[in-house]
Amino acid sequence: MTIEIPKIAYAGKIKEIPLGRGENIITVGGESCCPFHLFEGAMPHPPKIAMEVYDRAPEDWPDTALEPFADVAGDPVAWARKCVDTYGAEMIALQLASTDPNAEDTPADEAAAITKKVSDAVEVPLFVFGSSSVDKDTEVLKAVCEACEGKNLIIGPLAEGNYRAIGATAIGYQHTVMASTPIDINLAKQLNILLGNLNVPDDKIIIDPTTGALGYGLEYCYSVMERIRTAALVQEDERLQFPIIANFAKEVWKTKEVRLSEMEAPLLGDQKKRGILIEAMTAQCVLLAGADILVMRHPEAINLVKESIQDLMIRGES
Amino acid sequence: MSKIICSAAIRGAHKIVGTAETKCEDALKKWGPDQEIGFPNTTYYLPIIYGILGIPVKTLGDAKGVLDKCKKLLPAPVSDKVWLPYLAPALEAGMATFFAEEIIEAIRYLEEPDFYTKGEDPLPDNIWLGAADDVIMRKRGVEFVDGTAPGFAAILGAAPTKEIAVKIAIELQEKNLYVFMCSDHEGKTMSEQLIEAGVQIGWPTRLVSFGPSYTAAVFAMGFATRAAMSFGGIKPGDFAGNLRYNKDRIFAFAMPLGTVTDEWYANAAGAINWGFPTIADTPIPQVLPTGICTYEHVVSNVPHDQIVARAIEVRGLKVAISKVDIPMSYGPAFEGERIRKDDLYFECGGGRTLGVELTISKDMSEVEDGKIEMIGPDLDQIKEGDKLPFAALIEVAGRQMKPGFEPILERQIHHLINYVQGIMHIGQRSIMWIRVGKAAVEKGFLLKHLGKVIHAKYHQDFGNILDKVQIKIYTDEERVKEVLEMAKKLYKQRDERVEGMTDETEETYYSCTLCQSFAPSHVCVITPERTGMCGAYNWLDCEVSYEINPTGPNQPIEKGECIDPVLGQWKGITDFVFKASRQKIEQVSAYSLMNFPMTACGCFECVATILPLCNGIMIVNRNFMGMTPCGMKFTTLAGMVGGGNQTPGFLGVSKHYICSRKFLKAEGGLKRVVWLPKMLKEEIAERMEPICEEMGIPNFPEMIADDTIGTTEEEILPFLEEKGHPALTMDPLM
């Protein structure tokens, strides 16, 4: 007996967004089906992973996360190169964490100079994240836009409070933006409408719906992401038909479960393996919810997820 | 358009195109057609020509070609005998003017390379900056797009004195506008006047000295044209797109100071194409009707002390106020503050003294934005513990303002004042009550500051519907009484208006999808007689919310053809809800509990459900913790109703809706209600009265059982029977 698999014909399609520049452009999006439902539609561009690079040597990372980068921490350029050369990173996500007014409060021009150096050092698409402080990000990301004119960086987070200033600058210097909202489909849509009103071109918008770590509200993030994707595909909600980025590595590696050593919590097992698996599991979940770009940290977790994406992209017999 | 203006503009355009031709011919002779020309450091060539015609002028030969086009564009001079529709030819003349002027300026760059400084700042021996290069344009253009600089004033000529020049410049700077200056009036230029007066000019202070000739006006227009291409994604040659972008987004206007020559008219006519009106200080003819520009086209003879305010109004520019300028902190954190007796310095209203707050709308000409008047003694003139009567009269004006918005604006006063640190505000209208703490007075707080708060916050929160706000604060007994009298009359009118508004009188209802963040398929349909179930949104609120945020959660819905007046179903509503619920809800009734009831999100004030034994309906409010006759507490019920599902027999309702004439009309209305918690019954008692009168059962509230009578159906049924509750004899509910 043959089993007929029920199929849904999706009316909507995710927009294709070219990231980076020149010969190194990587396109994301373009899906015409739910994640990996290859029997129902196409996923012309499989999800991609952007490897994290920090602008300063991280002080609060567990050793298990720092180990692969111990030799480059504090030198963002070397760090980025290592990600590309040693770990084969397809994209880099520069976290300008030290610009946080509650941390080092690195000035905007300095952050822009760092970004410029990193962007000169690697050819792959470069994501640049501020510290999620509305006012400071405005300064920092505007400076970054100016310093890296024409490089088509992907900058964010653009929030309700600063999308105008950063968005306008991004238009002027031709960068792509990440529209960030706090786990809410309506706000996500609203911000995309506003960016459209500002005249940010449709091929320069990525949705950052906010992603938590496994065990820390991930299911809520999952369902919002899933709803954004289904609204885009099924209800043809035009203002939600953008690729989604999930920026969760920084969330994963600060959880208690990842930081406790085996001595402190013998029941939780090997600390290194645990961290890698929690990061990989979080990634796996958001992949299924519809994420197009994953911001990840640990090379081993990344390898696991890459493998998984490859497996899922094999089109079975239908 | 005025015939005088049109003929002058067309005359001017002919002169300017003629000049350009002569210059071009001379240059061609001297340098040949392949000689490169252009503005410095730009990829937009001569930007107006490039943006509007899509022609990249790279050489003198190219310029010649454009001038030939100009001549075709130029309308014949207006003769005295013909009476034509003048607007179109004048606008074309204006376009030709700009093309020609760009060529004149480009030839100037060729012949006198050092005529302009080509930088951001004037030099000691040369104050003329010339065209902005792409670096400046990009950097400054961002400010135009993100709103830090909403636009620019293109000033031609000079003010009568340097003092007036300074005053106008400062006023424009205060509105965050760029001031682009060119041309002279009787040999004087505004740029020179400012320098003489010691004002620093240049791009950094936003006072830009483009050039001494009227042709330098093209640097301002070229800036705007490039901004549209750079930030608006407008393609070169897409003239309609470019002009629309500028009209909608760049708040610019021309301000000729001094005698308006034919050449100036030609430039002004050109600017109208971009939607930039002209505001003049001389008595030239006015062109008032709106068409191309958002409002008027040419407004003239404006006194210098009003010219900036008038320009802003005519261009439809919104005032942005970023900070509430008072001596204490301000923000939602201080909303819940209490001022206790021991800390009290001063109080008014609240039954202690007369007190009233009133917001009214007026004509644009009657309101001076930012004017705050204090009539009577302020806190620095009284002693601790003194009492004063109080009236705050807030007068607003705006092109989008409707009298219907007045009560909504007035209702904001409560939280706006409460946000001030050290001040407590309770109530509204003539039952308002303000307490001022000692700490606030020590910091220098005055009643006058309340005006600043309201002015700033009204602009911030309601900028879309109002343009001007002025405030009068009275502590003078006689004057307070006057305001109170006026207020009482208005309150009465407003109440009647709201009362008189029914679901039948309005064709448009509103949606609210705010709660979709946690109940994805939920849509509140808000009608004049049915408020949102959270109690926070009524029909008028939605109307305002839509005006303020047209892409927000409150969208107007044309209710369309009525499907069933008793159930409350309309075609337009059905279609809207089907779409907005993501195709989950196929039909919805506004007035029924049993038949396609409205979905509920989770933040309803009350839940209504049926009591089959009593053939009636019970309602329980969120604050009531006890058991109810349906066998469930509020929390359990809430779990059953919420989540955006349609659950016949269960409904989320607001307290206000219970006393509406449309309350569950399909099930028989209020008459069906057999049980309410006592606290809820008391809360709505006053509003229930008129409805009970209308039902012909004035003592109906006494027939409704409450938690003191019983919390099971069996317990309350005998009570209902004894009272002869009408529900018992109504049609069966199920």
Ligand code: SF4
């Ligand atoms: S309950 Fe209130 S806030 Fe929620 S959707 Fe309804 S009206 Fe809007």
